[in-house]
Amino acid sequence: MTQLSRNEHIKADSRFLRGTIAEGLLDQLTGGLSEDDQQLTKFHGIYQQDDRDLRPERAKKRLEKAFSFMARLRVPGGVLTAPQWIAMHDLAATRGNGTLRLTTRQTIQFHGLIKSNLRPAIQAIHAALLDTVAACGDVNRNVIASVVPQLPEAHEAVVALANAISDRLRPRSRAWHDIWIDGTQVAGGEEEDEPIYGRTYLPRKFKIAIAVPPQNDVDAFAHDIGYIAVLEQGRIIGYDVAVGGGMGMTHGEPDTFPRTADVIGFCTADQAVDVAEAIVTIQRDWGDRADRKHARLKYTIERRGLDAFRTELTRRLGWELSAPRAAGFARTGDAAGWQDAPDGTGHYGLFVENGRVAGPLLAALRQVAEQHAGRFIITPNQNLVIADVPPGQRATVEALLAPHATASRLRRNAMACVALPTCGLALAESERYLPELIGALEQVVGRVGLTADDIMIRMTGCPNGCARPYLAEIGLVGTGPGLYNLYLGGAFDGTRLSKLYRRQIGHDAIIAALTPLLSAYAAQRGAGERFSDFVIRTGVVQATPSGNRFHDDLPAELAA
Numbered sequence: 001m002t003q004l005s006r007n008e009h010i011k012a013d014s015r016f017l018r019g020t021i022a023e024g025l026l027d028q029l030t031g032g033l034s035e036d037d038q039q040l041t042k043f044h045g046i047y048q049q050d051d052r053d054l055r056p057e058r059a060k061k062r063l064e065k066a067f068s069f070m071a072r073l074r075v076p077g078g079v080l081t082a083p084q085w086i087a088m089h090d091l092a093a094t095r096g097n098g099t100l101r102l103t104t105r106q107t108i109q110f111h112g113l114i115k116s117n118l119r120p121a122i123q124a125i126h127a128a129l130l131d132t133v134a135a136c137g138d139v140n141r142n143v144i145a146s147v148v149p150q151l152p153e154a155h156e157a158v159v160a161l162a163n164a165i166s167d168r169l170r171p172r173s174r175a176w177h178d179i180w181i182d183g184t185q186v187a188g189g190e191e192e193d194e195p196i197y198g199r200t201y202l203p204r205k206f207k208i209a210i211a212v213p214p215q216n217d218v219d220a221f222a223h224d225i226g227y228i229a230v231l232e233q234g235r236i237i238g239y240d241v242a243v244g245g246g247m248g249m250t251h252g253e254p255d256t257f258p259r260t261a262d263v264i265g266f267c268t269a270d271q272a273v274d275v276a277e278a279i280v281t282i283q284r285d286w287g288d289r290a291d292r293k294h295a296r297l298k299y300t301i302e303r304r305g306l307d308a309f310r311t312e313l314t315r316r317l318g319w320e321l322s323a324p325r326a327a328g329f330a331r332t333g334d335a336a337g338w339q340d341a342p343d344g345t346g347h348y349g350l351f352v353e354n355g356r357v358a359g360p361l362l363a364a365l366r367q368v369a370e371q372h373a374g375r376f377i378i379t380p381n382q383n384l385v386i387a388d389v390p391p392g393q394r395a396t397v398e399a400l401l402a403p404h405a406t407a408s409r410l411r412r413n414a415m416a417c418v419a420l421p422t423c424g425l426a427l428a429e430s431e432r433y434l435p436e437l438i439g440a441l442e443q444v445v446g447r448v449g450l451t452a453d454d455i456m457i458r459m460t461g462c463p464n465g466c467a468r469p470y471l472a473e474i475g476l477v478g479t480g481p482g483l484y485n486l487y488l489g490g491a492f493d494g495t496r497l498s499k500l501y502r503r504q505i506g507h508d509a510i511i512a513a514l515t516p517l518l519s520a521y522a523a524q525r526g527a528g529e530r531f532s533d534f535v536i537r538t539g540v541v542q543a544t545p546s547g548n549r550f551h552d553d554l555p556a557e558l559a560a
């Protein structure tokens with residue numbers, strides 16, 4: 001019999017996600033929690049971290065690492081009210097590190113919560129009618145949806161679906177309430193049940209996105225399930241269903257790879273939640289519980305085959321998906337500036353560099369929230385939309401935010417994961433370095449005449465792919481301090497993975513590698529041709545047709 005991974009035992013023995021978290025919170029001798037409890041707090045949306053900048057100094061002084069916690073909200077569709085935004089602002093200021101971090105999954109992360117602040121922080125989130133339930137862990141995570149408030153009917157439908165899926169797939173355990181809100185309960189849980197997940201939940205994390213074409217702002221093909229809306233006269237009548245997407249891989253292990261999801265059919269809007277549940281239960285039963293590196297749905301599908309997966313889905317649903325019918329995508333990313341809605345309101349797209357809301361921008365957004373009763377919608381590209389602004393308030397909103405929104409096109413189309421100093425898995429800088437690299441590349445695009453073009457750059461500090469770098473036109477993935485693998489050729493509409501172009505290069509080599517390519521693109525591109533399509537047409541890299549070919553077709557010097 002195959003041996004289960006350690007996490008499977010931790011889950012099974014946890015009394016439905018309780019472990020000894022409540023006791024650990026009372027232990028004042030350490031700023032951290034036990035190793036097993038660290039795995040369990042993830043299911044409550046909480047990660048133990050430490051400030052990696054301080055590690056050497058603290059080690060020299062024989063001090064414990066500078067532990068703190070990151071908490072992540074569950075916000076299906078990314079929609080917050082203005083009072084909720086204010087509450088989150090206050091929480092970051094009083095309990096966190098004074099910043100809000102908008103994430104690539106349309107939510108907010110708080111960094112720097114010390115252990116004694118953790119429970120008050122979660123209680124403040126709860127008081128604002130929000131929670132952190134299942135924002136991490138081996139369950140369905142925050143369900144993301146296209147940000148299209150300018151199409152009110154469609155937007156309302158996808159946000160409602162995101163909420164309905166999130167509700168259906170939310171763990172039923174009361175552990176989150178018991179530990180963080182009620183506060184004292186240590187025992188309990190034995191009598192509970194998880195009708196969808198069971199005692200050991202899923203083999204691994206699970207992610208769902210809902211897209212409204214032509215906008216692929218959610219990167220539908222990067223998800224375990226991507227729903228792609230089919231519209232008739234502005235109304236969503238159903239969704240194409242794509243399965244088996246994912247980004248994470250491990251350097252030097254070619255049996256791990258990013259994968260774009262496969263479209264397997266169409267369901268009506270009323271059927272979409274049942275489809276999600278059926279797919280989740282297949283992954284619960286078929287997923288690999290021995291090796292967490294092969295436990296995502298993408299590997300289940302590679303192992304069992306798409307036909308077998310489709311047959312099992314039909315069996316569990318009791319009916320069959322019909323033939324796919326969604327329209328294609330035009331682009332990923334977000335629009336900046338005003339979008340007009342039919343009722344005369346406006347929606348202001350604000351670029352937030354790498355999602356970090358801090359300093360004057362944080363203060364300006366608070367002022368906007370205080371004056372505006374509309375919604376704050378977080379995008380899946382770490383940006384923000386101030387929605388439902390009446391005509392009379394447009395000038396005020398713009399005056400407050402425009403000074404913070406100026407950025408080149410290159411910068412606006414770029415995204416970096418958090419990485420150092422908080423991410424325990426980072427091999428290289430990302431959020432703290434990308435602005436500098438973009439600055440250097442702005443000089444290059446300025447020289448060759450590409451300042452008016454949209455070229456998409458994404459960076460991560462390790463191969464886990466939190467900023468979806470393998471779907472970028474230019475992807476940079478950390479391999480070690482100051483070093484990155486450079487990937488090219490991910491399609492601008494999010495439908496094609498990229499290919500490795502240079503291994504382990506630093507700042508100067510990145511600029512040196514990209515300069516001639518950008519220059520050639522400016523001079524030789526066809527009408528409307530994207531940078532990623534150009535590098536494939538001219539043979540700079542081979543196209544990657546599917547995830548299991550990600551490591552193929554490399555020149556000899558790059559092949560592992």
Ligand code: SRM
Binds near residue numbers: 072249296417
């Ligand atoms: Fe991620 C782990 C940050 C989106 C793939 N991710 C982490 C952790 C929690 C590190 C850890 O496990 O200790 C990072 C915390 C950093 C920090 O200090 O805050 C982290 N991931 C992020 C965020 C904040 C990146 C960002 O800059 O916005 C995103 C938060 C999402 C959210 O709000 O829920 C984030 N992570 C993603 C995405 C993109 C997406 O979901 O669309 C991916 C790729 C898609 C996918 O899942 O395949 C992603 N994160 C991972 C992985 C690799 C998973 C895999 O299948 O191999 C890990 C590591 C792991 O799970 O073992 C990881």
Ligand code: SF4
Binds near residue numbers: 426
């Ligand atoms: Fe951390 Fe790696 Fe994710 Fe970046 S990609 S946040 S370095 S896990």
